[in-house]
Amino acid sequence: MGQIIVDIAEIQVSQNASDTLVTYSLGSCIGVAFYDPFASVGGMIHCMLPRAKLDMQKAKEHPGMFVDTGMFTALTKLTRLGLKKSRCIVYAAGCARVLHGPTLFRIGERNQALFQAFLKKNNMRTAVEDFGGEASRTVWLDMSTGCFTVRSKGEKTVYDWQASFLS
């Protein structure tokens, strides 16, 4: 096992503690990592756009392209592997405000808003949200510890769900 790359518009899941899930260069896209420490199940998505109603056919082919179908499909897959929503740690990063100014490029903000609405509706919360700014991000989920790492502008930040629960 080893590194599992989550390509743009993809959903990947893992049950193996020796795996690391990674997704590269999130601009206004959103990267979401899920981790259930008790079931040792985790997953990651890299969604480009907010709503699947833009093109339902594409959403069928690539549910991970959109935030709404991506979140739903990832959670369905993970639940089948034993993940429980009630104990699921959710990390999210991306939604950069690429090119500040023009309203035409508010894709990041729209992704973020829809993601937050989805969690609220499902009674879930995030351990970490690293959103906005103008920089691109790369994120990792370490399946052995459930730690989430964000690299942006050459700097890495490691987030540990246990610490976020203690604080």
Place this chain on the structure above:
Amino acid sequence: MTGKPASSHKQSIEKAIREFPGLPPMSSFALQHLNDPEVNYKELAETVRYDPGVTADVLKLANSASFGLPREVKSLQHAFAMMGMRRIFKLLMANTALRWMNVDLPGYELDPQSFVRHSAWVAIAAEHLAERIGEPDTDTCFTCGLLHDLGKLPMDPFVHECKNELQTELNTENGESFDDVEEKVIGMNHSQAGAMLLENWQLPERIATVVRWHHDPDQAPKPDPITGLVHMADLLAYAEGIGAGLEGTHYRFAEKTMEAIGLTQGHLEYAASQTLDRMNELTRIFVKQP
């Protein structure tokens, strides 16, 4: 720091552009017969066969969604006969350019896959947006999108040499667009270098002009909707994280041009959703997976 003045780099880049390989026989033949209705497709297919290993890729490309043939074709001659010169030129330029772009650009911090993906994305998205706004010459729009960053090939060694200075300028966060930073530090930017290269190859003037102004369409002496479409498709690629390297997203947004074209957020999001698969299809032809 290299300490060399920008003007001395400029002369070296101009030399590198003059010494850059010429178009391969097939693209050059297509270029010469671009406006020739009597072109001999058999002769054209022969020129492709002189490039070993290329025939299979050209056929895959011809059969990809980006070329919209009604059914699968098995021979080049057959593909050409169904396409018309404009589309054949688009096909052969795509083959030449994507093959060349499959290299590492350490200066711009682009690995082969990123450069091919970015160029394919901009070609496909620009063509898609052209269809949406009723721009008639969608094939030229594709070709301009494909070639918009070609200047990064001859520029890369110079960007690599001046990286510290470029990075210092970018980090000042004064909102300067990367092409301006390139010009200030190295004496030329990749849009100018690309246009010069295309002029040397004697490509149609419109293509070189679009490439020249793709980061600054508001300042172009003659407004051209294709320049605006390529500009927009390029920014959309950066927004979606396709092929951002050294420069990140340090580019200006040409408000005047965009207002004139009249694209909406919906147009852009739909274009992004339609571009991904086709970009992956083209990338798979040219970036061989281990």
